[in-house]
Amino acid sequence: xxxxxxxxxxxxxxxxxxxxxxxxxxxxxxxxxxxxxxxxxxxxxxxxxxxxxxxxxxxxxxxxxxxxxxxxxxxxxxxxxxxxxxxxxxxxxxxxxxxxxxxxxxxxxxxxxxxxxxxxxxxxxxxxxxxxxxxxxxxxxxxxxxxxxxxxxxxxxxxxxxxxxxxxxxxxxxxxxxxxxxxxxxxxxxxxxxxxxxxxxxxxxxxxxxxxxxxxxxxxxxxxxxxxxxxxxxxxxxxxxxxxxxxxxxxxxxxxxxxxxxxxxxxxxxxxxxxxx
Numbered sequence: 152x153x154x155x156x157x158x159x160x161x162x163x164x165x166x167x168x169x170x171x172x173x174x175x176x177x178x179x180x181x182x183x184x185x186x187x188x189x190x191x192x193x194x195x196x197x198x199x200x201x202x203x204x205x206x207x208x209x210x211x212x213x214x215x216x217x218x219x220x221x222x223x224x225x226x227x228x229x230x231x232x233x234x235x236x237x238x239x240x241x242x243x244x245x246x247x248x249x250x251x252x253x254x255x256x257x258x259x260x261x262x263x264x265x266x267x268x269x270x271x272x273x274x275x276x277x278x279x280x281x282x283x284x285x286x287x288x289x290x291x292x293x294x295x296x297x298x299x300x301x302x303x304x305x306x307x308x309x310x311x312x313x314x315x316x317x318x319x320x321x322x323x324x325x326x327x328x329x330x331x332x333x334x335x336x337x338x339x340x341x342x343x344x345x346x347x348x349x350x351x352x353x354x355x356x357x358x359x360x361x362x363x364x365x366x367x368x369x370x371x372x373x374x375x376x377x378x379x380x381x382x383x384x385x386x387x388x389x390x391x392x393x394x395x396x397x398x399x400x401x402x403x404x405x406x407x408x409x410x411x412x413x414x415x416x417x418x419x420x421x422x423x424x425x426x427x428x
């Protein structure tokens with residue numbers, strides 16, 4: 152059976168999701184974004200820029216045949232998949248639905264396993280004729296990684312809101328849902344530099360715990376072999392201030408050894424995506 156989630160309150164937040172996504176949408180001429188967090192018991196949080204797609208996705212039980220949603224045991228490490236729905240065959244129900252009903256043609260999915268759940272980030276365009284878009288994704292992975300950090304910062308309250316009403320999918324049920332309208336994008340020039348300015352990250356999340364920009368900056372320089380005294384000089388702060396940041400980090404992560412903290416933060420992928428100020 153499928154699941155009717157049309158009354159779920161999280162769907163009302165789609166305009167906020169779109170607003171958060173606007174810098175990335177403008178930079179890459181994208182129109183679609185989905186954030187999915189799946190817990191071990193199968194319940195999930197699904198935030199999307201297109202509520203009609205979300206409703207249809209669960210009503211038709213497409214989650215049960217989508218590779219990322221239906222094979223959680225295979226998600227053990229970070230990876231990305233660049234896809235083109237024009238190339239899918241008729242047996243791929245998700246791809247056919249995306250292409251024929253919602254005009255979703257090209258996209259990229261980021262898969263991020265965590266300690267208590269795994270997360271998916273889908274980005275897509277309605278531009279069928281843009282044959283270079285997938286190569287564009289491939290050469291700008293770091294900017295997408297940056298946006299993921301920005302999204303978790305900006306949408307933290309929305310994610311907590313959605314967690315109060317998790318989706319618990321049953322078996323699939325075939326149904327028909329109207330197609331979503333196309334979203335018009337701003338095609339004026341928008342640079343990567345401007346994108347980074349518009350998407351500055353203030354909080355870097357590790358599950359429910361977050362580190363501030365300055366705290367992660369301290370960890371970044373520690374990982375480069377710098378001492379607290381050297382970090383103070385690099386950041387133009389006193390050593391006492393740096394020591395305070397390091398102590399706050401220990402308390403947040405409940406870990407006394409900085410070598411272990413560096414391992415935790417590195418394993419979460421934060422250092423590879425972090426750009427020091």
